[in-house]
Amino acid sequence: MLASYYVHNTHMETGMTNGFAADVLICGAGAAGLTLAIELARRGVSFRLIEKTSKPFPGSRGKGIQPRTQEILEDLGILDKVVAAGGLYPPLREYRDNGSYSEKGTVERAGPTPAEPYHIPLMIPQFITERIMRERLAELGHRVEFGCQLVGLEQDGNGVTARLAGPDGERTVRARYLLGADGGRSFVRGALGIDFPGKTVGVRAIVADVVLSGLDREAWHQFNAGDMERMAAICPLAGTDLFQIQAPVPLAGECDLSADGLGRMIGERTGRSDIQVHSVSWASAYAMNARLADRYRVGRVFLVGDAAHIHPPTGGQGLNTSVQDAYNLGWKLAAVLGGAQDHLLDTYEEERRPVAEAVLGLSTRLLDAQKEGGMPRGREVHQLDIGYPGSLLSQGAAERSGGLRAGSRAPDAPVAGAAGQPSRLFRLFQGPHWTLLVHEAAREPIASRPRLRVHHVGLQGDVIDAGGHVRDAYDLARGECVLIRPDGYIGAIFDADQTAELEAYLVRMGIVCLEEERK
Incomplete structure (x- = not known):
């Protein structure tokens, strides 16, 4: 049942169009909310992005950017800034009780390929990633409203009434849609009455960003691997002068997260007196959970990111899965607001919830491996193999004998323009x-239009596959057409003669309106 909260001394927001303060209200300005905002901003959708805290998140919690997320950040126009501000994962240095150590890689260092240009996870503290996202949002003319909290919501067939509390009191606003990107303790999820089943995985840990001395910045230092009572991992945070401390702690009891308290814990677990913690910029103690919301949508309200799923931190999947949720939902929401059929929004849960379920299993398996002293991180964490072959949006060419199918990630490929560039x-x-x-x-299947760009691949086309990389990645027959969704997945594969089927698909996606089709 939807919760209805009565708030005293509220007033209806002024400056509204047709009774709506914005088309979309985004609650939560973490990585998921910021990705959604950027996606809506570059499509010209009106929105408000609110965050209940008074200032940006200061910590490093999600510090890994996986290759698939790097592709998304490139599309959003911020990958170069993220790479410049971060760095690569250092080798893992495992210390023995006698003070000696061995080193091994923390990630597979496979090289790029024409189809997959990014193969190495990046390290960048979450607070820097989100800062770069806010800067991109500012370039698009928008900002986060900090210190603004959702305290109640109701919805009807036309929109959502949200009650907001901030420094200037409480007010009521209307939006066509509300997106809950408000974290693992999501108010939106609770207000919707959505269950959040799962389990606490039996591990409690601390994570802290600190200034310390006594360790070099060339390695990720790990002590007592596999011992859940004595283990401590200390990693230099790329792009900063900080180290991140991670360590399991007892399931119950207080944790001293001060510089002195963390220093004592490091001394006890390492047996070293030369590692000194000088200051703490951010710290948290938390119980690891694996939980998945029963539903991602109720009417005009959606859950995104940690509001819909929470994972153990192993494998660096949480932030990446959240960004990809937002990337999936953003274009669909804009399309429906622009005239596409509403059922397009149902495919958000259809596509993304199974991905979160699989990620929960992966993160839990990696946690179990870490308990045994291992830390395997291979292709399975890169998220490049995620696809939606069973989606209602994946259509056409089911009889293809090889190559990609509808729903697959669309590969990259070096090409040349007709002018040689x-x-x-x-x-x-x-x-x-x-x-x-x-x-x-041999024929033009359909013309370009505002939300669709058409490129012809071939010797007489505007895209020249001189190196054969498009051929190798897509394995297209002469006359085949591949329709790439805005989020970089293959929506449909048609033959150029199947114009009616292609146009019907574009009508469902809101790219072609019915009146235009009849012309």
Whole structure:
């Protein structure tokens, strides 16, 4: 049942259009909420982004950016800034009781390929990632409203009435949709009455960003691997002068997160007196959970990111899964606001909830491995193999004998323009539009339009596959067309002669209106 909260001394927000303060109200300005805001901003959708805290999150909790998320950040226009501000994961240095140690890589260092240009996870503290996202949002003319908290909501068939509390009191606003990106203790999820089943995995830990001396910054230092009572991991945070301390702690009792308290714990667990903690910039003690919301949507309200799923931190999956949730939902919401059929929004849960379920299993398995002293991180954490082959949006060419299918991630490939300049498919895909790649077709299947860009691949086309990389990645027959969704997945594969089927698909996506189709 939807919760209805009565708030005294409220007033209806002024400056509204047709009774709505904005098309979308986003609650929570973490990585998921910021990704949603950027996606809506670059599509011209009106929104408000509120955050109950008075200032940005100061910690490093989600410090890993996986290769698939790097592709998303490139599309959002911030990958270069993220790479410049962060760095690579250092080797893991495991200390023995006698003070000696061994080193091994924390991630597989596979090289890039034409189809997968990013293969190495990046390390960057979450507070820097979110700062870069806010800067991008500012470039698009928007900002976060800090110190503004959702305290109640109601919805009807036309929109959502939200009650907000801030420094200037309480007020009521209307929006067509409300997005709950407000974390693991989500107010939105609670107000909707959505169950959050799962389990506490039996591990409590501290994480702290500190200034310390006595350790070099060339390694991720790990002591007492596999001993859940004595283990401590101390990692230099790329792009800062800080170290992140991670350590399991007893399930009950207070944790001293001061510099002195953390220093004593490090001394006890390492047997060293030269490691000195000088200051703490952020610290938290938390019980690890694996939980998944029963539903992602109730009417006009959606859950995104940690509000919908929470994971153990092993494998660096949480922030990445949250960003990809937002990337999936943002374009669909904009499309429905622009005239697409409402059922498009149902595919958000259909596509993303199974991904979160799989990630929960992966994170838990990696945690179990870490308890035994191992820390395997291979391709399974890169999220490049995520796809939506069973989605209602994945259509066409089911009889293809090889190559990609509808629902697969759309690969990159180096290409050249007809004038000879080098380019990449990802450069053609970049932006809020759909992309249709037409492979050596004798006829024009459909013309470009505001939300659709059409490129012809072939010797007589505007895209030249001189190195054969498009051929290798897509395995297209002459006359086949691949429709790439705004989030970089293949929506449909058609033959150029299947114009009616292609246009019907575009109508469902809101790219072609019915009146335009009848012309």
